[in-house]
Amino acid sequence: MTTPLILLPGDDVPSDYLPSNSSAPLRLGPGLRLLSEQVPTSSGSSGSHVITATQAGLVSTDTKKNGVSIASFPNRRYIPTTNDLVIAQVHHSSADFFHCMITPQAPHVLLPQLAFEGATKKTRPMLRGGDLVYARVLSVGVGAGAEVELTCVNPATGKAEPGGLGPLTGGMVFDISTGMAARLIRASSSKGDDEDGVEGLVVLDELGKKLESVGGFEIAVGRNGKVWVDSSNGGDSSVKATVAIGRCLTTIDEHELNTTDQRKLVTRILREMRVE
Amino acid sequence: MNKEAPLSIAERDFVLNALREDVRLDGRGLDQLRPLKVSFGEEYGHVKVQLGKTTLIIRISSEVTKPRDDRPFDGVFTIALELTAMGSPAWDNGRQGDLETYVTNVVDRVVRHSNALDTESLCILKGISCWSIRADVHVVDYDGNLIDAACIGVMAGLQHFRRPDAVVKDGQVVVYGIDERLPVALNITHKPLAITFHTFDEGKRVILDATRKEEQASEADVVIGMNSAGDVCYVSKFSGAPVDAMVFVTKSKVALEKVKEINGIIDKALQADLAKRTDTGMVEQSRAENDR
Numbered sequence: 001m002t003t004p005l006i007l008l009p010g011d012d013v014p015s016d017y018l019p020s021n022s023s024a025p026l027r028l029g030p031g032l033r034l035l036s037e038q039v040p041t042s043s044g045s046s047g048s049h050v051i052t053a054t055q056a057g058l059v060s061t062d063t064k065k066n067g068v069s070i071a072s073f074p075n076r077r078y079i080p081t082t083n084d085l086v087i088a089q090v091h092h093s094s095a096d097f098f099h100c101m102i103t104p105q106a107p108h109v110l111l112p113q114l115a116f117e118g119a120t121k122k123t124r125p126m127l128r129g130g131d132l133v134y135a136r137v138l139s140v141g142v143g144a145g146a147e148v149e150l151t152c153v154n155p156a157t158g159k160a161e162p163g164g165l166g167p168l169t170g171g172m173v174f175d176i177s178t179g180m181a182a183r184l185i186r187a188s189s190s191k192g193d194d195e196d197g198v199e200g201l202v203v204l205d206e207l208g209k210k211l212e213s214v215g216g217f218e219i220a221v222g223r224n225g226k227v228w229v230d231s232s233n234g235g236d237s238s239v240k241a242t243v244a245i246g247r248c249l250t251t252i253d254e255h256e257l258n259t260t261d262q263r264k265l266v267t268r269i270l271r272e273m274r275v276e
Numbered sequence: 277m278n279k280e281a282p283l284s285i286a287e288r289d290f291v292l293n294a295l296r297e298d299v300r301l302d303g304r305g306l307d308q309l310r311p312l313k314v315s316f317g318e319e320y321g322h323v324k325v326q327l328g329k330t331t332l333i334i335r336i337s338s339e340v341t342k343p344r345d346d347r348p349f350d351g352v353f354t355i356a357l358e359l360t361a362m363g364s365p366a367w368d369n370g371r372q373g374d375l376e377t378y379v380t381n382v383v384d385r386v387v388r389h390s391n392a393l394d395t396e397s398l399c400i401l402k403g404i405s406c407w408s409i410r411a412d413v414h415v416v417d418y419d420g421n422l423i424d425a426a427c428i429g430v431m432a433g434l435q436h437f438r439r440p441d442a443v444v445k446d447g448q449v450v451v452y453g454i455d456e457r458l459p460v461a462l463n464i465t466h467k468p469l470a471i472t473f474h475t476f477d478e479g480k481r482v483i484l485d486a487t488r489k490e491e492q493a494s495e496a497d498v499v500i501g502m503n504s505a506g507d508v509c510y511v512s513k514f515s516g517a518p519v520d521a522m523v524f525v526t527k528s529k530v531a532l533e534k535v536k537e538i539n540g541i542i543d544k545a546l547q548a549d550l551a552k553r554t555d556t557g558m559v560e561q562s563r564a565e566n567d568r
Contacts (some may be wrong), residue, residue, distance in 0.1 A: 089284045105365040130285040172290040172301075200530030229285075239294045249302055272303060 007053040029069020031055035078224040087222030109148040117160040171230030174246040291493040321437030329419035332391035334429035336437040351398020352408040363415030390509035397463040420488040472530040
């Protein structure tokens with residue numbers, strides 16, 4: 001369990017690498033697939049599934065959510081997986097749907113016009129082509145040509161869950177690799193007081209501390225390799241702060257930086273951009 | 277889908293607002309190039325150009341052909357540039373887009389029509405045989421400013437390339453292999469390069485070496501082709517919003533500076549490569565006087 005495990009497509013995940021918490025159902029993240037069911041054994045149900053990797057990468061487990069996923073090498077191609085948070089760009093709208101892009105040059109995905117918090121026929125948001133939406137992948141369909149559907153509400157509660165889903169106004173979008181996006185999401189969702197940060201990322205905490213004086217910033221990370229950053233509270237230095245955040249994230253994505261280097265990078269870029 | 281994905285409204289507005297404060301997305305100055313790296317492969321005329329994330333591989337090759345009937349003293353020089361799906365998912369193989377036509381045209385004008393390569397020196401036997409030099413440009417990764425990168429690559433390739441030696445003996449053309457006789461460098465008359473500027477905010481902001489996002493958000497582009505001596509060999513402004521005439525004057529100065537800077541980088545890379553070749557003794561081995 002302690003040694004890192006790298007899988008190639010087609011490899012089975014050994015059962016001792018799966019989280020042992022049996023109270024919640026096991027959640028499969030990106031890069032994994034439940035391929036077949038083994039013959040049920042009398043010893044119990046825990047070992048009755050074969051989970052196979054569909055991408056090469058590092059097995060990472062989340063004991064709290066009882067999830068397991070593959071942290072892939074840095075690539076920029078995003079394959080939609082149910083429950084991923086993505087930043088979609090509206091392309092055009094039809095009677096009931098917004099047709100959105102989550103990856104350029106890939107078929108459009110559908111976002112129902114009523115899938116927003118508190119949206120009715122009269123109060124639904126009027127989005128134009130080029131607007132950005134922070135949404136969750138509701139379903140990916142089966143087989144070739146299946147349509148991917150997004151949503152900005154939890155269908156069960158009618159609330160925007162997790163908070164922040166919906167249209168994104170202002171700000172700037174930066175492109176990062178899908179692996180980096182996954183790391184950022186994990187780093188920000190599980191708050192650790194660890195000095196090394198979660199997933200080896202301290203950049204957001206560091207930026208948050210340093211930019212508090214200029215009004216802080218808002219950030220939304222999409223699993224499709226996009227980060228939306230807005231620091232419009234910052235007044236005069238808001239543009240510079242946003243660019244600085246974007247530069248920090250893209251540099252860390254391209255170069256393998258440890259936590260001290262990340263802190264140094266943040267200080268250096270903020271000084272270069274004359275924010276503070 | 278043979279189309280670049282459009283920028284979102286937020287990105288477009290932000291790029292413009294940032295430029296109004298003289299801030300660029302990667303923290304560069306308005307007249308600053310991205311880091312440029314020129315490297316050479318094992319064979320002559322194999323160049324890799326990296327301008328920020330834009331990466332090109334240029335291959336120069338030569339063969340003996342018949343000269344064109346109307347120009348019996350001239351050799352043939354062609355630049356072939358094709359945008360394939362390798363460079364960007366927005367491009368389709370075998371389908372020519374607007375960008376491809378545009379870039380091919382500009383590179384052809386800047387390098388070939390300015391006579392950077394002396395085609396008369398490629399003649400072997402009048403009207404019967406001459407050298408045909410071909411430059412193939414392959415885009416490996418695309419993040420804006422293809423024109424400048426392609427010009428840098430083709431010019432570096434032409435300076436690096438060595439063609440086999442050929443002589444005429446009793447009316448017969450004899451071509452010596454690279455290991456038989458020292459291959460011959462091409463005759464370069466001058467070193468022109470293109471410098472592309474993009475304008476924003478009704479022509480009030482002009483930036484150099486735009487990235488893909490900046491190119492998409494821009495109003496118009498201005499290309500200035502120039503050599504290190506300051507001779508302007510190409511100026512164009514094909515489409516987009518009008519640009520003030522003074523922009524051409526002021527930016528020509530910037531272009532001259534940049535052309536000198538880039539030519540300096542190419543020269544340095546060429547010298548480093550030459551030194552490496554002498555170290556490995558390839559020049560010594562290929563001398564004509566050697567016993568074989």
